[in-house]
Amino acid sequence: MQAVVMAGGKGTRLSRIAENIPKPMMPVNGKPLLECQVENLKENGITEIIMVVGYQKDVIKGYFQDGKRLNVSISYFEEAVPLGTAGALRHLADRLEEDFILVFGDLFFSVDFKRFLDFHKEKGAEITLFAHPNSHPYDSDLIEINSNGCVIGWNSKNGKREKNYRNLVNAGLYILSKKSLNRLEGLQTADMEKDFVQPAIGGGQVFAYQSPEYVKDIGTPERLQSVREDLVNNLPQKRNLREKQKAIFLDRDGTINRYIGFLRKPEEFELEENAAEAVKRINGSGYLAVVITNQPVIARGEVTEEELEDIHKKMETLLGKEGGYVDGIYFCPHHPDKGFEGEVEELKIPCRCRKPGTGLIERAAEDFHISLEDSWIIGDTGTDIQAGLNAGLHTALVMTGEEDKFSKYAACPEVTAADLLEAVEMILRREGEA
Ligand SMILES: [Zn+2]
Secondary structure (H helix, E strand, C coil): CEEEECCCCHHHHHCCCCCCCCHHCEEEECEEHHHCCCHHCCCCCEEEEEEEEEHHHHHHHHHHCCCCCHHEEEEEEECCCCCCCCCCHHHHHHHHCEEEEEEEECCCEECCCHHHHHHHHHHHHCCEEEECCCEEEEECCCCECCCCCHHHEEEECCCCCCCCCCCEEEEEEEEEHHHHHHHHCCCCCCHHHHHHHHHHCCCCEEEEEEEECCCEEEEHHHHHHHHHHHHHHCCCHHCCCCCCCEEEEECCCCCCCCCCCCCCCCCCCEEEEHHHHHHHHCCCCEEEEEEEEHHHHHCCCCCCCHHHHHHHHHHHHHHCCCCCCCEEEEECCCCCCCCCCCHHHHHCCCCCCCCCCCCCCCCCHHHHHHHHHHHHHEEECCHHHHHHHHHEEEEEEECCCCCCCCCCCCCCCCCEEHHHHHHHHHHHCCCCCC
């Protein structure tokens, strides 16, 4: 497989700490960023690389040459004048295979590209972007997707936000089909997002691959510093989905948000005190934060899946305001007892996903390559604890939420905490992650 690396960037905002070093050549981990990219690509078996160069191209070409030293094959496209972030692609069409990877030269990443490519192929996409939540969604462009992962909207950070949005941000890594390059025809210069991706939305050909893997840009001295710190802790490698992951599974109602019985509207959703801080602590640890929640209100016909999505957008917005995010949300829409007015009959079934069943946990474990025995569940009821035990997780009970915690199950949690923040702190301390 081939990769195109956009390495023509100047790095204006980094010039105060390193004048005259082109951004892709900025040292991280004792070598140029671009070399780290080449290494991650090579680990994925991607050894044919085209570098698009412009600013200080001789420095880059001189360093990498034909790539032999790194056991890859590198060729170049030289921009005589800057063509924008996507303009060069139009000139590369005859050098490219059917599907190829596009990488921006200011990113540090460690990604399992096979999973990414499988998603692209399964969806039959022309453009697949790598999307993830971040700690500052309020000043990021946010992507809107449907339940199939198809991108249906793009919310600019510069516009006024009047609704709640999913915390889903374009990371700057793409898989493109060669066919998609037709969209650039006639454009001398082109901006990747504005001229290429955004106009293609609506045609059903743009998809977002969601992954908790490590992809961060080094565009400012602060961000460069944060990448260097993460590297000391080996975080990028740990988050690569080829490696087994650890997760903290979180119940929703009564654990993250205030328990009010059946919750039917976004307006009724309020975070528990310190819940955002708790989630933020998980984000800064080696654990993924994955929500698993029983939502029988769907089977009862009281909330549609679309309305549930709106409630989750509110959750992500409130968490995001305080710098926290969840890596995944899984819900069970079923309920076993039939015979009520207004119910959705096909969802009134016994299922494996309703907690204490383990279906949701297992689905997340497959999506994120999670080792269950190294993971935890935190919830406010015996049902959550029993689900955790059934799935082989460590268990923690919080005293927020439902009063009657053990009505049906006598399951005993390993950890009992006043609230989510205390539970997370106890877990991280116990696991040496604090
Ligand atoms: Zn279910």
